[in-house]
Amino acid sequence: MTDPEPSDPKPGDTAASETEEGDAGLALERTSLSWTRTALSFAALGGVMLRENVITGLIILAVVPLIWRLGRLPRSGSTLGGLPTVGARRIRMITVSIVGVSLLSLLVAVLGPSVPGALHR
Amino acid sequence: MSRSGRFAAWWPGGGADPGEGHEPDPRFTFANERTFLAWSRTALALVIAGLGIVQLLPPFPRVPIGRHLLGVPLIVLGAVLAIVAYGEWVRNQRALRRGDPLPRSVMPWILAATIAGVAVISAIVLLISALR
Numbered sequence: 001m002t003d004p005e006p007s008d009p010k011p012g013d014t015a016a017s018e019t020e021e022g023d024a025g026l027a028l029e030r031t032s033l034s035w036t037r038t039a040l041s042f043a044a045l046g047g048v049m050l051r052e053n054v055i056t057g058l059i060i061l062a063v064v065p066l067i068w069r070l071g072r073l074p075r076s077g078s079t080l081g082g083l084p085t086v087g088a089r090r091i092r093m094i095t096v097s098i099v100g101v102s103l104l105s106l107l108v109a110v111l112g113p114s115v116p117g118a119l120h121r
Numbered sequence: 122m123s124r125s126g127r128f129a130a131w132w133p134g135g136g137a138d139p140g141e142g143h144e145p146d147p148r149f150t151f152a153n154e155r156t157f158l159a160w161s162r163t164a165l166a167l168v169i170a171g172l173g174i175v176q177l178l179p180p181f182p183r184v185p186i187g188r189h190l191l192g193v194p195l196i197v198l199g200a201v202l203a204i205v206a207y208g209e210w211v212r213n214q215r216a217l218r219r220g221d222p223l224p225r226s227v228m229p230w231i232l233a234a235t236i237a238g239v240a241v242i243s244a245i246v247l248l249i250s251a252l253r
Contacts, residue, residue, distance in 0.1 A: 027151035034158040041165040048169050052176050088211070091157060095207040098164050102200035105168050109175040109192055 035071020038094070039064050045101060053108050060104070063097055070094070142218030153213045160206035160228060164199040171195030181250040190242055198235045205231060 043064045050057030070090045174192035181187035205228055212224045 024147040024151070027148045031151045031155050031158075034155045038158045038162055038165075041162045045165055045169050045172075048172055052172070088214075091154070091207060091210055094158070094161055095203050098161055098168075098203035099200045101165070102168050102196055102203070105172050105199075106193065106196050109172055109196060110189070112176070 032071050036068060039068040039071070042067055042097075042101070045105075049105070049108065052112050056104050056108055060101055063101070067094065067097070142215075142220065145214075145217035149217050150214070153210060153217065156213075157206050157210040160202055160209075163232070164202040164206065166199075167195045167202065168199035171199065181246055183252070184246050184250050187246040187250065190246060191239060194235065194239055194242075198232075201231065202228065 042060060046057050046060035046064065048057075049060055070093060073090065171192040171194070174195065175188050178188050184190075209224075209226055209228060215221075216223050
């Protein structure tokens with residue numbers, strides 16, 4: 001059995017955490033950008049929905065700044081050297097938002113008026 | 122494990138003491154969060170695709186419900202992916218806290234199976250609509 005690479009940190013490896021604080025900062029930035037991309041995805045869906053159902057589209061677009069803001073809120077439970085940790089609440093909010101948006105989309109898809117052949121025009 | 126036990130382990134704070142274990146390396150926590158967000162964007166893309174198919178594609182000749190056959194499963198898969206992604210985030214975060222190996226993800230399997238299913242339905246709908 002070989003020893004793990006010294007540069008291969010394990011969860012709770014305090015020595016690795018102490019030497020990688022800079023990387024944790026970049027991880028925070030990457031995660032913030034990921035939240036921004038998610039907000040843009042919501043905006044794309046809202047834009048598509050605006051064509052079909054204005055009210056539903058506006059509801060989804062109204063969620064966009066909330067999602068963007070969620071990614072920038074200070075994180076709860078800072079226990080490791082003041083570094084932020086994720087809270088389950090914002091993850092749950094995203095999940096609920098996507099499920100709600102999916103249900104709205106399903107209603108619009110099944111009951112809403114369609115524009116057949118719009119992609120051909 | 123019983124069904125209620127599995128649900129309790131999946132739901133945050135339901136099956137185990139939320140304060141158990143130790144705070145994981147923040148990089149792992151952030152990576153887990155980014156993975157969840159990537160799956161969320163995949164779910165949203167599926168919803169957009171399903172909505173576009175139902176609302177914008179021209180109707181298939183001889184298959185009046187063809188667009189719904191293709192689009193509705195994609196929208197439903199979007200909702201399912203979002204829920205499963207949340208469960209996976211909880212399981213991964215719990216494993217990180219305990220120092221356990223990360224659990225195997227079922228999401229690629231769900232995504233691959235559903236996309237393969239939609240591809241088969243697409244082929245069937247296209248074949249039927251082409252047989253005029």
